[in-house]
Amino acid sequence: MELVRGVPLGKRLKGGVLPWALAVAWAAQIAQALDAAHRQGVVHRDIKPANVLLTDEGTVKVLDFGVAKFMGETLGARDLTVTGTPLGSPMYMSPEQAQGAREIDHRSDLYSLGCLLHHAVTGRPPFTSSTPWAVLRMQIEDTPIAPVELRGGIPTALNDLILHLLAKRPEDRPDDAAAVRDRLLTILVEDVLMTPGRDVPDLADLGSTFDVAGRFLAAARAEAARIVEEAEECKAVATRRAKLMVETARRELKALVRRTEDIDAEIDRITAPMSEEDFYQVFKKSIDGSYPSADQLRRDVEATYGVTLPQRETERMINRFTNRHTAELQEDHIA
Incomplete structure (x- = not known):
């Protein structure tokens, strides 16, 4: 087995709420790892901060496939518990897992990723309680609080994606992990384009092996700089045109005033009583x-x-x- 040195994401989360862009960058790497597993027919079934390791190089590693199942396998009653404890972690467990569904597919991992991402950007999982069974009931029945209601400054697209991942029914969630990864990268890129100069994760934070994100953000930064330059040029042109339009409008207004005065005089002459x-x-x-x-x-x-x-x-x-x-x-x- 590969020896991986790093810090569990759970430990990083205990240190305080992450910058949302950094949380999105790490979640994109988790989604890419899940996509690789799902394409091999493997469902992780226990995605949570403790099973995500952040290496010194900034790469995210998804660990502990010990309770993974191949898609298509059915689960018997014995498979649902180990010494009386449900497989998985209640705060990150999908509703179908909590209900003991016999067939669980890749969309269960997407729900767990939604729980993890919710925790990373707001500082808390979507459902918490001192009783694990109460959390399982919440996963099955309760509507999660939208991240934007718990923390300001979260992009609408990120808020919507998290709620999409936390849909109760598997068919209402995103199609696959690759689609989730692409949406997360798009959120990062759009943030860079819309707010040039904003602090975003350095390429090192995204991991040297996560080339897709690196290329996306590098291109985004370059595009943002180009847009700013073009905006300055457009501003100068617009200023000159505005001044010309104002000057023309002033001349036309003066001519109109003179014409109005002439008309008023003519009206006065015509309407004045004749002697x-x-x-x-x-x-x-x-x-x-x-x-x-x-x-x-x-x-x-x-x-x-x-x-x-x-x-x-x-x-x-x-x-x-x-x-x-x-x-x-x-x-x-x-x-």
């Missing part, structure tokens, strides 16, 4: 060698002021305006 003096000025402008007729004066007044004069009133105006104008001419001549 006989206004009509007399039109009369004078209409003189072309001879005095205008009543019809011509009516047309000229309507064209000038938009006002239609009554016919009889126009005829009386013609007489008054003719006498007035004649008198003005005589006064000018005498002067």
